[in-house]
Amino acid sequence: NGAAISIGNATTVGSLLCSATMTWTAGVNQFNLVSTATGNFNITTNGITFGNPFNLGAGGAGSTFVLQDAFTTTKNFNCQDGVTDTNGKAVSCAKFVATGGTVTLGASTITATSATGNPFDFGVITLNANTSTLVMSDTGAANKTFVGNGLTFNNLNITAGGAGVV
Numbered sequence: 001n002g003a004a005i006s007i008g009n010a011t012t013v014g015s016l017l018c019s020a021t022m023t024w025t026a027g028v029n030q031f032n033l034v035s036t037a038t039g040n041f042n043i044t045t046n047g048i049t050f051g052n053p054f055n056l057g058a059g060g061a062g063s064t065f066v067l068q069d070a071f072t073t074t075k076n077f078n079c080q081d082g083v084t085d086t087n088g089k090a091v092s093c094a095k096f097v098a099t100g101g102t103v104t105l106g107a108s109t110i111t112a113t114s115a116t117g118n119p120f121d122f123g124v125i126t127l128n129a130n131t132s133t134l135v136m137s138d139t140g141a142a143n144k145t146f147v148g149n150g151l152t153f154n155n156l157n158i159t160a161g162g163a164g165v166v
Contacts, residue, residue: 015041016033016041016043018045023048025051030053033054033056033065035063035065036063037062039063041064043066045069045071045072046069047070048072052073054075054076056084057084065085067089067091070092071086071089072092073092073093074094076097077091083101083103084101087108088106090108090110091110093112093113094112094113094119097118101126102127103125105127105128105130107131107132109135112135112137112138113138114138117142118146119144120134122147127151127153133154134156136159
């Protein structure tokens with residue numbers, strides 16, 4: 001289909017469909033789902049939690065990546081090129097980073113739990129916020145910054161606490 005998944009030196013083609021019985025073992029590599037083709041590529045995790053940064057569209061501007069169920073990673077969820085459509089599904093990640101392309105959030109709740117830095121970091125993108133909710137939910141002592149880049153968001157809930165400044 002033109003979509004490639006790369007983990008270290010491994011590559012496969014097509015949409016991502018995880019088995020509910022598989023286990024994800026985190027490593028030092030990033031997980032890249034890229035495409036040089038135009039089309040929709042579905043992401044179905046079946047409850048798997050990724051322990052690596054998850055990159056969508058790195059190097060593939062003609063593709064649309066569509067979540068089919070809730071998505072969880074303990075690291076960054078990166079939207080880099082093409083279209084990322086969360087399809088109204090929940091996303092939980094350390095940081096939600098959008099550096100390129102179009103991000104469509106629908107009715108999704110995006111929860112960023114990073115204890116430091118920029119839990120949400122939006123660059124020069126096209127954002128379709130729809131009825132989504134963004135949640136900053138860390139109570140750590142470090143300062144945190146919401147980088148919105150002048151975009152318009154639907155709901156932003158800041159539930160951070162502790163000694164850190166938001």
